[in-house]
Amino acid sequence: MAGTQDTERDGTGSTGAGICVTSAEVNDWFVREVLPLEAELTRFLQQNWRNRSDIDDLCQDIYVRAYESARHGIPKSAKAYVFTIARNLLIDRIRNAQIVPIDTIADLESLAIASDQPAQDQRLMARQELRRLQAALDQLPPRCREAVILKKIQGLSIREVADTMGISVKTVDRHLSEGACYLADFLYGDSARGKA
Amino acid sequence: MNGSATLESAQDVRARAASFVIAQREHPDWSEQDQAELDGWLAQSPAHMVAYLRVDSAWGKADRLSALGAPEARSFLKRPAIWRMAAVFAVIAALGAAAASFIPWQAQDRVYSTAVGGRETVAFADGTKIELNTDTVMRARMTTRERTIWLEKGEAYFQVKHDAAHPFVVFAGDHRITDLGTKFIVRRDPGSLEVALMEGRVRFGAAEQLPKSKSALLVPGDVVTATASTVFVTRQSVAALTHQLGWQHGVLIFDNMTLADAANEFNRYNQRKLVISDPSVARLTIVGTFHTTDVQAFIDVAQDVFKLHVETNGNEIVISH
Numbered sequence: 001m002a003g004t005q006d007t008e009r010d011g012t013g014s015t016g017a018g019i020c021v022t023s024a025e026v027n028d029w030f031v032r033e034v035l036p037l038e039a040e041l042t043r044f045l046q047q048n049w050r051n052r053s054d055i056d057d058l059c060q061d062i063y064v065r066a067y068e069s070a071r072h073g074i075p076k077s078a079k080a081y082v083f084t085i086a087r088n089l090l091i092d093r094i095r096n097a098q099i100v101p102i103d104t105i106a107d108l109e110s111l112a113i114a115s116d117q118p119a120q121d122q123r124l125m126a127r128q129e130l131r132r133l134q135a136a137l138d139q140l141p142p143r144c145r146e147a148v149i150l151k152k153i154q155g156l157s158i159r160e161v162a163d164t165m166g167i168s169v170k171t172v173d174r175h176l177s178e179g180a181c182y183l184a185d186f187l188y189g190d191s192a193r194g195k196a
Numbered sequence: 197m198n199g200s201a202t203l204e205s206a207q208d209v210r211a212r213a214a215s216f217v218i219a220q221r222e223h224p225d226w227s228e229q230d231q232a233e234l235d236g237w238l239a240q241s242p243a244h245m246v247a248y249l250r251v252d253s254a255w256g257k258a259d260r261l262s263a264l265g266a267p268e269a270r271s272f273l274k275r276p277a278i279w280r281m282a283a284v285f286a287v288i289a290a291l292g293a294a295a296a297s298f299i300p301w302q303a304q305d306r307v308y309s310t311a312v313g314g315r316e317t318v319a320f321a322d323g324t325k326i327e328l329n330t331d332t333v334m335r336a337r338m339t340t341r342e343r344t345i346w347l348e349k350g351e352a353y354f355q356v357k358h359d360a361a362h363p364f365v366v367f368a369g370d371h372r373i374t375d376l377g378t379k380f381i382v383r384r385d386p387g388s389l390e391v392a393l394m395e396g397r398v399r400f401g402a403a404e405q406l407p408k409s410k411s412a413l414l415v416p417g418d419v420v421t422a423t424a425s426t427v428f429v430t431r432q433s434v435a436a437l438t439h440q441l442g443w444q445h446g447v448l449i450f451d452n453m454t455l456a457d458a459a460n461e462f463n464r465y466n467q468r469k470l471v472i473s474d475p476s477v478a479r480l481t482i483v484g485t486f487h488t489t490d491v492q493a494f495i496d497v498a499q500d501v502f503k504l505h506v507e508t509n510g511n512e513i514v515i516s517h
Binding site for chain 1: 222242247363376
């Protein structure tokens with residue numbers, strides 16, 4: 001995969017070639033280092049790919065490439081790594097596209113990756129997290145919000161939520177799953193991205 | 197290589213991941229079959245794993261919303277926290293200065309300990325089983341989000357239920373052992389730490405993960421020994437390592453061990469302590485299987501086989517020429 005030679009790895013496996021990082025460590029790295037980049041990554045994709053409805057899929061593809069590649073060695077700078085993958089993915093997409101959108105940036109190769117910008121202060125993010133969670137709650141659809149509040153703030157069981165709201169357990173599950181999806185978008189993506 | 201050759205849209209995958217997260221985290225009747233189904237779905241594609249990690253961590257962060265609720269409404273605390281706080285202070289006082297780095301106590305933490313000569317098996321909801329040997333103190337934080345153990349002292353045998361999304365980690369002093377779905381022994385003595393791997397893979401490294409931290413990936417038969425100044429790895433057959441687990445059945449198996457080492461082993465299980473001060477006696481080697489509390493059998497061998505002199509001084513049994 002072109003571009004990943006730019007970034008350094010921390011390959012500490014003693015078994016030599018192949019996958020030497022445990023999936024547990026990659027998972028940990030992914031949650032700690034990669035997911036916090038999502039807001040910035042989303043902005044990058046929005047600026048450089050005109051088709052808004054593709055953004056989720058692009059983001060997912062970037063995550064998959066980063067995840068699979070990290071199994072061979074955790075990279076030293078998650079930010080440089082992920083954005084290099086993002087740039088290369090966009091370049092691949094453009095090269096493979098039948099029709100090149102007119103207003104796509106012609107020369108993606110020249111896109112500067114701001115890898116020497118310091119990563120956002122993680123402690124600051126943690127403090128802001130509760131505030132962002134509250135803001136996210138306000139944006140949820142009404143019934144979904146009610147279910148999440150009863151579950152997460154009041155600490156009720158699923159059955160108790162169902163009885164309180166006068167709905168089935170299955171419907172509660174649906175509301176909570178929807179709520180979880182919204183929360184992930186808000187917490188990581190930092191904004192609503194028109195869900196169906 | 198185009199990694200996006202999938203018919204599932206990101207939104208579909210994320211929605212499916214979210215249903216799994218709600219079922220797994222919020223339903224008490226989540227079964228082993230359900231877990232197997234989830235593990236199977238996660239194994240199908242890294243896209244599934246990535247989506248799961250994303251929504252699971254977000255849903256976990258949302259637990260902080262409980263801070264907005266009235267204290268009376270919070271149903272997850274079953275017992276007062278002060279009760280458990282008293283238990284951990286007592287344990288740390290007993291350990292003395294060694295417990296310099298205090299790890300903040302959480303509501304679900306539990307301490308397990310065994311007396312000298314004691315043994316205890318703890319089985320956790322996730323399927324993990326931990327056997328504690330003599331004179332052992334262990335703290336466990338086993339929740340749906342986290343699986344962390346601190347081995348304060350002693351020895352334990354771990355049989356860990358694999359969960360790709362939630363690493364099982366053991367901290368012992370300055371070191372960290374990360375499981376990959378394994379069976380391994382961790383033994384923490386006053387001057388040293390030993391980790392022996394029976395099955396699977398573990399990663400052994402420093403407790404604090406810094407950018408330049410090195411770690412070693414162990415395979416079955418590997419034994420890591422770490423002292424204050426060194427860390428080294430030796431290889432043994434898994435069969436030989438199994439001898440080290442004799443204590444699970446209440447026995448010690450010596451296979452050409454020095455009398456000094458054998459005596460030290462016995463002393464872990466008994467209040468009456470064997471003392472061998474003569475270096476030439478200490479170097480003699482012994483082969484045999486003993487019940488851990490059968491000090492008399494060891495004394496008989498010393499006298500009958502090695503023709504040694506045995507004298508009892510209060511709680512000490514002194515062996516010499």
